Amino acid sequence: MNAVTDHAKSSRAGIQSENVLQRMWRQRADYLYVLPAIVVMLVVIAYPVYYTIELSFFKTPPGLQLRDKVFIGVDNYSAILSSEVFWRVTLNTVIWTLASTLIAFVLGFGAALALHRDFFGRGVLRAILIIPWVISAVAASYIWKWIYHSDFGIIGIVLVQLGIVDRPPNFIDSVGTVLPSLIVVNIWREFPFAMIMLMAGLQTVPDQLLRAAQVDGASAWQRFWHVTFPYLSGVSTVTILLLAVANFNSFIIPWIMTGGGPSNASHIWITHIYELAFGRQRWGVAAAYSVLLFIIVMTLGYFYVRALSGNERKENRA
């Protein structure tokens, strides 16, 4: 055992004493094999990232061609950070991401727990609950637009007929209700994802452990807290992070249902960037926005990878 470790150590030390270029040269054949993939990656990923960063330091007047852009340093960034719209959109994005993620997770958790027990019609119910997740987001957005419609929407009609309101509420055309209304649609769409993840997680909870806890005198709630929940902490972290990243990058639902309006009340970062770039041809500002977004998403990604490898570490120790 010791001999093996020592050997591994010394050979690693040997490699470390080589410099990177020498090592690459020694393994040149390996690089040759992955070269085509690297070239494709550089063209489709690295170059756009680089170009976006470059563009974020330029002004692109709508009257000029893109190659005649004007270098303005960090002016785009300072303009963004000092603009009122930026803070409005950022607040919207935070509300949108946090509310969607947490409520979708809690609903998904509840659905997973409910479906974990055996009862008549479980398979059918599970299939029905997955529908929102599998239908196209574009189709769902249009359907919900009609459901919310102030003249023909089913919700408004029902509310009026029940006598709760005098006339149908204007869900997506008023500043106060538009964001919550869109969040409801988003939650409806993605809670099945949390449900599926947690249902898979629940299957890893050993039955004998739950029985042991039952014999030990734990109530249903205590069994959940002391046995089920610890088993789900890993999958919960991953689910929440995946949902958060997806929500942070949402586009389809707000863009199709409201296009960010009224008066930016439902703009989130991605829709705002899209509008700046392709609606108003302000490429430089949009690029600067994108760079900021990139930094934030990469930070979330870092925690995601850390959570994943943290789980692996735990399993390896076990």
Add this chain to the structure above:
Amino acid sequence: MAQVVLKDLIKTYGSVYAVNNVSLTVNDGEFVALVGPSGCGKTTTLNLVAGLIPITGGDIVIGDRVVNDLDPKDRDIAMVFQNYALYPQKSVYNNLAFPLQMRRLPKDEIDRKVRDAAKVLDMTHLLERKPRELSGGQQQRVALGRALVRDPAVFLMDEPLSNLDAKLRVQMRSEIKRFHQDLKATIIYVTHDQLEAVTMADKMAVMNGGFLQQYDTPAQVFAHPLNMFVASFIGSPAMSLVPLEASTANGMSVLTSAEGWALPLSPLNARKVAAAKSKKIVLGARHSTIKLHKSAQPGAIPAKVYTVEPTGDVTFVQAFLSGSLVNISVPPAVHVAPDEQVWLEFDQDRIHLFDGETEMALHAD
């Protein structure tokens, strides 16, 4: 500690009887093994006693209470599981303390009981560890400890040694036996390993197909199996069973084989055969009661060697007799080869006779 009484216990799943009219009494301080092949209903029976699954019919009495409708926690039982079932995120200390915390005992009392249990099981030095940092044997000892801190009326053990390797299993077997002797605990112990049952239990309940086949001391079950199932399940290698036909020759009662030979019966065995309802008789004999001859002897019947398994102390010979395989143990000095013709002599006082139709042991009335 308390006695446990099962009265006409029934558990059905749809039309399937998992436990079928099982009645037995476990006396105070007794170690009873429920033994049988997988799917025989032994674990279901244990779960019924624990209250983890509801009973369909009958009564379960622990101490002087009928516990049919009580929750597991109110039955005054503790359970040890096959996979240890330790809480992975809790330290050994908290695993042991958990059942006491659930009962809302004062902290200092919990601490005292946990440390006492740890001392009894010699694992005080492990209290701060997590279950994953323990070996299989240590984990099972923690599981025992978690049962012990409760000071329950009955210990229920569900194949607690099955996950351990062979050497540890033998060691833990004696530890559990010791545990039983020291605590004078009432223990119901489920196992599919008849050796565990025979070596540890005061009494064993042999189950098959949901039915209780026989409930007696291991020695009695071994010496007087009530039916062919018990006869073939208990003992290693298993008792050999040879289906034959009862008839008479020269005024003597004999068992005849399709191979043409006849085995004369002693007067006692003749009376047993006479009590049978049919002519089909199954001859049963344990390996150590059969004598193997290499030449024809009066009273010995011919058989052909199939396999020879030397184990050091004894050599096990399997031979074909009237179409059935028969196990015989011979001293290692005896050399036989596969396909060799041998002659087997049965000890009339130690053979078992079963009715070929009812599969029940025959008695001379």
